[in-house]
Amino acid sequence: MATQYNIDTFRQETLQLAVNLNLPATPENPMPQPVDTSNAIFYFTVKRSQDMSSHNRNAILKKEFTNQDVPEQVSEMPISSTMINVSSEEMDIPTGTYKYDLRMQDQYGKVDTICYGKFIVRQNTTQL
Numbered sequence: 001m002a003t004q005y006n007i008d009t010f011r012q013e014t015l016q017l018a019v020n021l022n023l024p025a026t027p028e029n030p031m032p033q034p035v036d037t038s039n040a041i042f043y044f045t046v047k048r049s050q051d052m053s054s055h056n057r058n059a060i061l062k063k064e065f066t067n068q069d070v071p072e073q074v075s076e077m078p079i080s081s082t083m084i085n086v087s088s089e090e091m092d093i094p095t096g097t098y099k100y101d102l103r104m105q106d107q108y109g110k111v112d113t114i115c116y117g118k119f120i121v122r123q124n125t126t127q128l
Contacts, residue, residue: 002101002113008120011095015086019102021114022080034080037067039107044084046093046100046119060093061086061100095123 009015023032046061056062067082084102101116 003115004117005115006118006120007100008122009091010122010124012088012092013124014088015084015091017084018081019084019114020081021104036106037080037082037104039066040082041066041105042082042084042114043103043105044086044100045103046098049097049099049118051099060098061090063090091121093121095121097121 007015007017021035021037023029023035025032042063042065044061044063044065045056045059047056047059051058063084063086065082065085069085082104098119098121099116100119102114103111104114105111
């Protein structure tokens with residue numbers, strides 16, 4: 001189910017990224033069911049690219065959230081989607097290229113990696 005997707009963002013800016021979790025149709029499963037995220041817990045973790053440990057103690061950024069944590073300005077998200085929402089204060093991390101993953105634990109305890117890839121943090125040209 002995991003999709004490789006690189007995130008390119010700016011330091012000290014709010015990051016809001018909608019993630020669609022619909023499974024693609026395949027010959028074996030031509031009409032896949034939507035992924036139910038209503039009772040799921042999501043884990044968004046950013047680490048240094050060289051960090052090969054399986055724990056999160058050295059993570060640059062860690063977020064745990066549910067779809068109930070989605071900002072109010074996002075109205076009625078589809079059942080098979082979620083939104084990564086990182087405040088500008090949390091995005092006060094050094095510029096550079098990191099790695100990330102987004103994992104989902106469903107209501108039955110099953111954990112899947114949804115997406116992963118490079119997490120690129122750039123410096124703004126204009127500082128306010």
